[in-house]
Amino acid sequence: MPETQAQEAFVLTPENYYSEKANVLYLSNSLFKSVYGMPAAPYPCEAAALLGEKERTEALLIGGYVDAAFESDDAFKKFVEENESDLKLKSGKGFYQFVKDADKAIARAKRDPVFMSYLSGQHQAVMTGEIAGHPFKIKMDDYQPGVQITDLKYVKSAQEEFNEFLKRRVTFVENYGYDIQGAIYREIVRQNTGLVLPFNIAYITKEDPVDFGVVTIPDEMLNEALEFVELSLTARPMAQVRQAPHRCGRRSCKFCRDQQVLKGPYTYEEFEARART
Ligand SMILES: [Zn+2]
Secondary structure, three states, rough: HHHHHHHHHHHOOOOOOHHHHHHOOOOOOHHHHHOOEEOOOOOOHHHHHHHHHOOHHHHHHHHHHHHHHHHHHHHHHHHHHHHHHHOOOOOOEEEOHHHHHHHHHHHHHHHOHHHOOOOEEEEEEEEEEEEEEEEEEEEEEEEEOEEEEEEEEEEEEOOOEEEEEOOEEHHHHHHHHHHHHHHHHHHHHHHHHOOOOOEEEEEEEOOOOOOEEEEEEEEEHHHHHHHHHHHHHHOOOHHHHHHHOOOOOOOOOOOHHHOOOOOOOHHHHHHHHHHHH
């Protein structure tokens, strides 16, 4: 459905951003990556992305916690209230160690005026647009109209890691496809305002003591990432994916593992091949 038609029936707001309706009408950075993958993780499972259970990992939970801490006092209070049982020890007394670690990291980064200047705009700003005929929604951690877009990341470390698909060491930006996120955000903001803004990642690490910083993703990297998004959507439109999502069939895919039906024994070669997936 073109963006105009999608919009007629539904107005996206920060409140309904994660609703089922919004997720059907609009693609997002995270849904795109889970369906189409990215150069650093190229073989996603369409079926798992659309039909699998949404995993609620500790990393996601604590990422939301850190986002809320930089959004506002009210947002933070609300987040803690809504997620209390996951953040607090089963005894009900006190928070888990990973929450205390996050508190330390948040406090450290908040003491840095440069870091904070990148998070002083509009928080959780929502916009919609269209890429390769697909309606997209974005929610920006920090949007400074006419100036820049910044996304906040709470990452394991800022040390580069070997990526087995790219066969080289890459930073967390490439490893987690934050360049793809930046490309989508920059493009949707451009469609709404006519301005091509810089996209930054403000990161805090889970190391002790914490490392933190702000990095602007180069335009060429974003251009390349946008091209990847456009080519992926053109090659296999989302409507096709929704109609008949492919199962990857890999051993490492929780969804496909759960759904498997044996047709007989594996030959040893098949077993070996499966062991590599
Ligand atoms: Zn799968």
